[in-house]
Amino acid sequence: MPTSAEDDHLSVADFQRIAALIGEQVGIRLPPAKRLMVEGRLRKRIRALHLASLRAYGDYLFRQDGLGSELPYLINAVTTNKTDFFREPEHFELMEKMLVPDLLAQRLAERNPLLKVWSAASSTGAEAYTIAMVLADMAAQRRDFRYSILGTDVSTDVLAQGRRAIYPAEMIAPVPPGMQSRYLMFARRPGPRPEVRIVPELRRNVQFHRLNLMASSFPIDRDVDIIFLRNVLIYFEKADQAAVISRLIDHLRPGGYLLLGHSESMVGTSITMRQVAPAVFQKI
Template sequence: MTSALTPRQFADFSAFIAQHLGIKMPPSKQVMLQSRLHRRLRELGLDSFAEYHERFFRDEAAQADEIEHLLNLATTNKTDFFREPEHFDILAREILPRWLQQPTGSVFRLWCAGCSTGEEPYTLAITLMEARARQSFEFSILATDVSTRVLQHARTAIYSEEQIAPIPQPLRAKYLLRSRDRQNRQYRIVPEVRAHVSFGHLNFLAPDYGLRELMDVVFFRNVMIYFDRPTQTDVVTKICHHLRPGGHLFIAHSESLQGQPLPLRLRGPAFFQHEPSALRT
């Protein structure tokens, strides 16, 4: 098998990925993409990157069959339970109590935009289950991602002992089921939590996200780092179209929306309130 992806081949794949996902693929990502494509070539029984490149860009039928696999390979899916935990505290201690005092509907609606393998939406569900033990309310969580591979994993709700390590022990006892086979050390989120989370495929470059309900809270964390600035602005603008006025948007602490023309007001560390009349310029 050819040992390296050529710069021209990488440039073609990089441009295709940027066009279809908005994900930046600078030359520093060539080794990563090459490694991931190695595995795909073996699955297809191909002998070289040149053969894969030719098949992908010259055969429309082959590209249609392969595009989902390539886009899955292009996405990075680092996530954890209770990642940046202060955001979940803010949700439970500040945002939810205000919503309970003046509910905007019969259901508290959240959207985990870029949910990866499911740790974040299940963390949101566990956080709200804990709050619901103190005061009854209904909630629903929509979790979306562009990668069909990670969505399949997320729907199973099965995680290794290492993956569940950030979950506090009392919450593990309440919300996780351990495998009956004690040797495989796997855990599954309990049905009561899973029932509140629905998963769907969504590409942030799509012109219409197709959401039927306005959201009270959106978690859009550790996604923008893969987009250039114009794409960031475009995507967050579309997210705001699905965020209820007065609703809240969370981004990662490593990300910034500073200077972008968006209808958002900073309310705390990496979280914003949707104020359509306060368009930032």
Template sequence: MGIKDDDGDARRRAVEACSTTPKMSEADFRRFSQFITAELGIKLPPAKKTMLEARLQKRLRALGLGSHREYCEFLFSPQGMEQELAQLIDVVTTNTTHFFREPRHFEILAAKVIPDILRRKGRGRVAVWSAGCSTGEEPYTLAMVLSECAEINPELSFSILATDISTQVLTLAKRAVYAEDRIEGIPEALKRKYLLRSKDRSRRLVRMGPELRSKVNFQRLNFMREFDFREDLDIIFCRNVVIYFDRGTQEELFKRFCGKLIPGGYLFIGHSESLTGMDLPLVQVAPTVYRRT
């Protein structure tokens, strides 16, 4: 099949646009990389230079800046630190998530973890932290699973703290509105029970019901800063978050998590993560599931 002349013109324009895209110097990349690691804990090795360069294009256009050097100077000014830091965080963070991700974790939570906590605590509220909650799929999944547990165990009550460093994803999480193709991982019975469909069916949107939304408290949190919660936690879900940190930062962060877990509390990590070789007061009870000693 031949290529039409107008298609060729479009391709030439795209190539010309790419050729005029400002490039980031090695010095500017090192400055960005060092700052992002210090501020967010996220590693940016030299192989990530092209990715960062591409992701910052939108910010350069929005601010009317012609180079990464100009953006760098603005970012590190007092005005930039106040106005642009949150935008940079949204640019460099990755927010891949979906409902019932790594489903075995939720099976263990319902079948083993909650019964064990209730045996030890008796009545009382179970405090859960979704650390790195992204657009809300994980905490709302937790809310559904724990709500089902509470129907079987009337003595169970719970609250969920959900945190992320990105203000952009937290705004979406609080809205709790999702396209229908985003909820495919939710069992049909739970969809009917906990989700509200848009009155305009052509929009193909759903929203988490008010009983779920009332169980989740969203807050912005930077892991590199001190976090001082008002109460200790029974369960922490921190999955597929620390893979972006270096090993030393990972261990330090998990030590701080352990300091917030009650004795006998549980930590869930992602299946791509490992605590091997870390000096932590944890015992493994299932793959990527640990209990505080």
């Protein structure tokens, strides 16, 4: 008889091993209070692997040498991927009104400079495409710069969605109507769950790659103008927070900006950068 979801749980030892593994691999803390959440997310993997229970998943992972092939799927399952278009909109307004004009003023000697923006925990791409919408509007108006956007995440699932650039229609409510008409494609005959797609002109300027923020080094350019790393560090231990920020700063050009989440403003108190706005820092 199959084990019911109510009776099926990871053993305490297996949950602790998963928590330690995720902490070591991607820096995310999984305290005991997260055990039910982790179990709920792993049930889809159990079905995909045709396993009978969470107990069987623990056996497969740790006692049947399944970890090598399963680790990417485990990371996909337990990482949190909350994202929205125009989340914390003050940052995008600041980017338009202050950060980009300042960065371009620093490069007056260059003809048509390329601004590089990195969404360092891009999830499904809503942040990266929000940045693209703002920069596309600015570039069309100013006609004096180009832009490229890199979205990185540790989860291969969310990166795949970012590359597809297809989103549930309800997600676009925060996008201003003018931008919706310029940058979103709507199906002529929407189905029961309407979806939209980002226009090709924006997709061409946004790339997505897998990157683990816990890696000792990043294969990223070292002249990035703006880095967004918002609402991610709250899941990391303090020592890991400091190490990640230090590595990110190494990839900013002098005068470049790092944007953290507003809930992470205290993380920035140890940053050797100049704070220019809440959770916004400039490399000097």
